[in-house]
Amino acid sequence: MSDLVIRPATEDDLPAVVAMLADDPLGAGRESPDDLTPYRAAFVRIAADPHQHLVVAERDGRTVGTLQLTVVPGLSRRGATRTIVEGVRIHSGERGSGLGTALIEWAVERSRELGASLVQLTSDATRTDAHRFYERLGFTASHLGFKLALPPQE
Template identity: 75%
Template structure:
């Protein structure tokens, strides 16, 4: 993993990120790699928010992974700050290489550095392999999540 770089995503990384987001049955239904304009606007908003960290993992200048780390200050848990890990994707050529573990470890370490007391994430109920992966890294399935499309 010494040839791996974890860095903030740039606008130039958007095509590779969107391709990874679309490269599974769920993402294929909700992503639009042919129209990158909404992703560019989202990247602009995130880049201007100090609590949003859109990251990429790159090997030999090739984007091979992405995740979003959001820092959320709060009042619950005695005023605890938490982080939320979202949009974790590893390029299909890299799955099983240890990159996912390294990337999540980076996110947990960065959460500690940012003063977080809790790291949370959600994973679609159909992603059973991902659930095993997160449990292997120490995460517990502790809550039931709900969504409302608006």
């Protein structure tokens, strides 16, 4: 992995990042790589928030992985800060190369640097391969997650 660079994402990375978000059965139905307008607006909000760390993995000048790390200060656990890992994606040509492990290890180390005492993530119930991957890296399936989709405000 010596040829790998993990760095903050830029707006120029959006086409590659959105393509990776769309490159699986779940993402294919909810992402729109042909219209980057909403992603650009979201990127501006993310970049302005110091609690958000959107990064890409780059190899040989190509964006080959991404994740978003969110810092959440809290009252529970004696006022602990936690981080949430979201949107982990690896380019299809890089899967199985150790890149996912490198990205998660980066997220855990960055979480330590940011003073977090807990790193958490969610993974869709259908992603059984991802579950095994996270468990191999020391994560424990500890909670049952719930979501409530909200309609767009007019």
